[in-house]
Amino acid sequence: MPTNDNAFKVMFEKEPAQFLARILPGAELLEVLSPELPRESLYVDVLLRIRYHGKEYILHVEVQTAADPTMPARILQYIGLTWIRRKLPVLPIVIYLFPVNVPDASWQMDGPGGPVVTLNYQVIKLWEEPVEEWLASGQQAPLIFTPLLKGATMESVGQAASQIEQIADVAERGNALNYLVLFAIRKFGRDTVLTYLKENALMNTFITESEWYQEILQRGEQRGEQRGEQRMVQRALEGRFGTVPQDILDALPNADEATLEAIVLHITTDSIDQVRERLGLAPQASQP
Numbered sequence: 001m002p003t004n005d006n007a008f009k010v011m012f013e014k015e016p017a018q019f020l021a022r023i024l025p026g027a028e029l030l031e032v033l034s035p036e037l038p039r040e041s042l043y044v045d046v047l048l049r050i051r052y053h054g055k056e057y058i059l060h061v062e063v064q065t066a067a068d069p070t071m072p073a074r075i076l077q078y079i080g081l082t083w084i085r086r087k088l089p090v091l092p093i094v095i096y097l098f099p100v101n102v103p104d105a106s107w108q109m110d111g112p113g114g115p116v117v118t119l120n121y122q123v124i125k126l127w128e129e130p131v132e133e134w135l136a137s138g139q140q141a142p143l144i145f146t147p148l149l150k151g152a153t154m155e156s157v158g159q160a161a162s163q164i165e166q167i168a169d170v171a172e173r174g175n176a177l178n179y180l181v182l183f184a185i186r187k188f189g190r191d192t193v194l195t196y197l198k199e200n201a202l203m204n205t206f207i208t209e210s211e212w213y214q215e216i217l218q219r220g221e222q223r224g225e226q227r228g229e230q231r232m233v234q235r236a237l238e239g240r241f242g243t244v245p246q247d248i249l250d251a252l253p254n255a256d257e258a259t260l261e262a263i264v265l266h267i268t269t270d271s272i273d274q275v276r277e278r279l280g281l282a283p284q285a286s287q288p
Contacts, residue, residue, distance in 0.1 A: 006236045006267035007144055007179040008063045008095070012046050014172050015141035020048065022134070022142045023093055023124060024059065027052040033086075044078050049088070058082050060092045067100040072107035075121050092121035097148055099127045131156050140164050144179040147187040154196045157184045178232060233260045236267050237275065245272065251279040 012019045017029045033047040046061040060078055068074070071094060079090045096102055102123055109117040131149035134142060135156065146152055146160035160180055167173040184193045230252045237244045252260070262278055263270070273283040 006240070006264050007183070008097075009045060009267070010175060010236075010239060011141045011144055011172075011179070012061070014169075015139070016046075016048060018139035018141045020050065020059070022137060022139055023061070023095065024050070024052065024091070027057075027059065030056065033058070042077075042081065044082075047082065049086070050091075052091070056088055058086050058088045058090045060090055062092070062094045064094055064096045064100075065098055067103060069103055071103050072105075072119055072121075076107075076117065076119055079119075093124060094121060095124045095126065097126050097145070099125075135159050135163070140167050141176065144176050145183060146180065147184040152187065154184070154188060154192065154200075157193075158196075158200055182232075230255070230260065233263055236264050240267050241272055245284065247281055247284075248272075248275060248279060251281055255279055 016032050020027050020029050028051040029048060030051055031049040033049055035043045035047050044060055045063050048059040050057055050059045060082060075092045079092060082090050105121050105123045107119040108115050126145055126148045127150055129149050131146060131152045134149055140163050143160040143164055146156050157180060161177060164173060164176045164180060167176060234244060234252060259278055263275055276283060
């Protein structure tokens, strides 16, 4: 069940130029940077070195699925650490996937002599982004988020699937289609999505070969959905951590849908012990 933070990270890593064109039109991608920041084990979602309006910047992108009142403080911390490492001005963008109360993106720390720090960062709310513009952009990778856009319908999802089908890499195309279906389920519900797949021949052709859908067919609808979600969570964990510890693999079949979704929601920021905690497992003892 890859979705949300992990979906963004995986597809951004595959097609950074397309996402850059979508979220900051006119910027030129120069380099994909390591998301690890100095001085502590702190990771952001995406760091890119770009040229924008003739000047070099570090673009920092955070993906949020919920409101976080500490976001200004987090952004300020990330800016400082990135500046120490790269010595380039930082452009922060926070992308919110689902409708939430978004904290004010303008923030100021005052001192006795006036402002000490003034912070302004860009916010993108997917539910306010017109679906027509994304579909007309010619950029396939960002279309995994089509169901979350303003005015999206299942017909929009079908149009997105037809464009995603043009992605040449088989694995990337399969991941993108799985993400698209999962976000469609999140937005429209399983029954609506399954009915649409059965009734729409074109969409059915694209989707029914996916791992998620094959699990449904092979194991029965309810059990298949759950098994397909578990397999995709395992793939997400493997993409984040490499080899997944056996205790986590053993716990996935017993995890409910909310737990599986929470793991993927935080796949880019959770440590392996935080994944264990979500599954109700004890932290692994440190090796001597």
